[in-house]
Amino acid sequence: MRTYETFDHTADVGLVIRGRTLEELFANAADALVDLTIDPAGLEEKIHKTITVSAADLEALLVAWLNELLYVLDADGFLPRRVRIANLNDTALTAELTGDTVDPNRHTVRRLVKAATYHGLSLSRTNGLWEARMILDL
Amino acid sequence: MPQATFPLVQLDAYRWEIPVTAKPGMRVPGIIYADAGLVGQIQEDQAVEQLANTATLPGIVRRAIAMPDIHWGYGFPIGGVVAMRLDDGIVSPGGVGYDINCGVRLLSTGLADEEIRPHLGALADRLFRNVPSGVGARGRLRLNAAELPGVLQAGAGWAVRRGYGRAEDLRRIESAGAIPGARPEEVSRKALTRGLDQLGTLGSGNHFLEIQRVEEIYDPATAAAFGLRHPGQVTVLMHCGSRGLGHQVCDDYLEVAGRSLPRYGITLPDRQLACVPIASPEGRAYLGAMAAAANFAFANRQVITHWVRESFEDVLRRSAESIGLDLVYDVAHNMAKIEEHTVDGRSMQVCVHRKGATRGFPAGHPEVPEEYRDVGHPVLVPGDMGRYSYVLVGTAVALAETFGSTPHGAGRMRSRSEAKRLLRGVDVADALARRGILVRAVSRDLLAEEASEAYKDVADVVRASDGAGLTRSIARLQPLAVVKG
Numbered sequence: 001m002r003t004y005e006t007f008d009h010t011a012d013v014g015l016v017i018r019g020r021t022l023e024e025l026f027a028n029a030a031d032a033l034v035d036l037t038i039d040p041a042g043l044e045e046k047i048h049k050t051i052t053v054s055a056a057d058l059e060a061l062l063v064a065w066l067n068e069l070l071y072v073l074d075a076d077g078f079l080p081r082r083v084r085i086a087n088l089n090d091t092a093l094t095a096e097l098t099g100d101t102v103d104p105n106r107h108t109v110r111r112l113v114k115a116a117t118y119h120g121l122s123l124s125r126t127n128g129l130w131e132a133r134m135i136l137d138l
Numbered sequence: 139m140p141q142a143t144f145p146l147v148q149l150d151a152y153r154w155e156i157p158v159t160a161k162p163g164m165r166v167p168g169i170i171y172a173d174a175g176l177v178g179q180i181q182e183d184q185a186v187e188q189l190a191n192t193a194t195l196p197g198i199v200r201r202a203i204a205m206p207d208i209h210w211g212y213g214f215p216i217g218g219v220v221a222m223r224l225d226d227g228i229v230s231p232g233g234v235g236y237d238i239n240c241g242v243r244l245l246s247t248g249l250a251d252e253e254i255r256p257h258l259g260a261l262a263d264r265l266f267r268n269v270p271s272g273v274g275a276r277g278r279l280r281l282n283a284a285e286l287p288g289v290l291q292a293g294a295g296w297a298v299r300r301g302y303g304r305a306e307d308l309r310r311i312e313s314a315g316a317i318p319g320a321r322p323e324e325v326s327r328k329a330l331t332r333g334l335d336q337l338g339t340l341g342s343g344n345h346f347l348e349i350q351r352v353e354e355i356y357d358p359a360t361a362a363a364f365g366l367r368h369p370g371q372v373t374v375l376m377h378c379g380s381r382g383l384g385h386q387v388c389d390d391y392l393e394v395a396g397r398s399l400p401r402y403g404i405t406l407p408d409r410q411l412a413c414v415p416i417a418s419p420e421g422r423a424y425l426g427a428m429a430a431a432a433n434f435a436f437a438n439r440q441v442i443t444h445w446v447r448e449s450f451e452d453v454l455r456r457s458a459e460s461i462g463l464d465l466v467y468d469v470a471h472n473m474a475k476i477e478e479h480t481v482d483g484r485s486m487q488v489c490v491h492r493k494g495a496t497r498g499f500p501a502g503h504p505e506v507p508e509e510y511r512d513v514g515h516p517v518l519v520p521g522d523m524g525r526y527s528y529v530l531v532g533t534a535v536a537l538a539e540t541f542g543s544t545p546h547g548a549g550r551m552r553s554r555s556e557a558k559r560l561l562r563g564v565d566v567a568d569a570l571a572r573r574g575i576l577v578r579a580v581s582r583d584l585l586a587e588e589a590s591e592a593y594k595d596v597a598d599v600v601r602a603s604d605g606a607g608l609t610r611s612i613a614r615l616q617p618l619a620v621v622k623g
Contacts, residue, residue: 010552
């Protein structure tokens, strides 16, 4: 199973994210976002953070989760190397993050994602595998 | 991807209608300004369906409009223009976009290209260093929380008062560099936090800072009024917006709008179109927060302008005043604005969403700055980094048909991954350097995503816009050095 891949969108980038559990899917979504932003191999596991996100429903929660990571990137310069979803229900999640402060002198930086959008958003389970599709604004 | 099968009705060589019957829920028809060649490209993705979706929104006036550079966005198509009645219409945070007041600013100089050629590498290096860009960049200007509301209220004027720029700059910015009615108190703490150290940063993606030369002048009298006098004259063009502060404002209000849809009885074909009535507490709060974010973007481009002037001074060892570096104009292309327009022979106030479209008011319009009142204000249409950009002027036709809206760029033609596949093994920076265009980029191996091959030829977009009578071409500018995030 590929945990995530991108699909073509003219202006922005589409993401397909998969997971055997919802927790795994949400963690894989974070990995995808980090991978678009920076070469994750350069990130050290030296800062710990716990974040909590809530939204109206599960699909919106996925959007809110990625946008919260973008907020933390802007506010603290932080990107996670390792993500553990500690708690998850349809409208809220708590995540344990371990990662690094982005430093263009140490890291191979890629691109800034502006936001995760609700356009064409889907999240469903087929044959025991969760899959989400979404468009990120670059 | 699945293709939209929308029957377009050709009205003339440059106008294509989406009939109001094309999709259930459409309240008005759609219209696309393009020629036959562009329409073929436009129909290859989901942009036409997205335009039809915007025609379902409550309060839409006359029709949903698309510029020749229309392409698939999220929610609204990029290149979409939608005007709403103030009493029963909506405002859509997604219809403005995450990068509120993303826009373009042009500076002119008294330099000729041969004068700066020997200094071009040093200038590009200096600009790259002085204007932070890309992932992990921190602004050189660190604001404290008490200063930020002043920026959000006064926009470019705040920057000029702090010594970033010249007083006369403000006369050559859309809305004089500050949208009235900004309400910093409606901007969340998270958005403010993101803005603290991002003033004076470029961002990444298609944002850029470019040293150029005038390639060709089509209308010498109007060009001279804009300060563009002869081929070879050096100009500077920048493209950037409101950074994380604006993205957060959009995200916050999409959430507000999403939650309030049932209360206002609004149903939508796409969640990203979430919207609120203009005449509601949420609508007023969004417009106040949006204006605040827009003013942050005006201040951002103003601070960058100051650093551009400093960079030229450092390298050329002359004062910025003696070099020129005068502001030609600064236009927004992601914005919702309350404007006065004539609809069915009657003057009315409407809220015009321009999502990847530029305001282009013609000669005589009261909102054109005084110094351009006789000719109309400049419309800045950047192309890709390997080709050229245009300076246009809006017309009475645009004012009558498109709420005074004009194109904003080339429009993407290929996705990022397609562009990378196509250019596998090509060093884009080297290829441009061989053609005399220097590039400084944070992520050099991602340059393929922004290469000419990824974009429509902006000349095609301009030809369609001029052909439809929305704009008149004034001058074309060619890149000499490009700074990318």
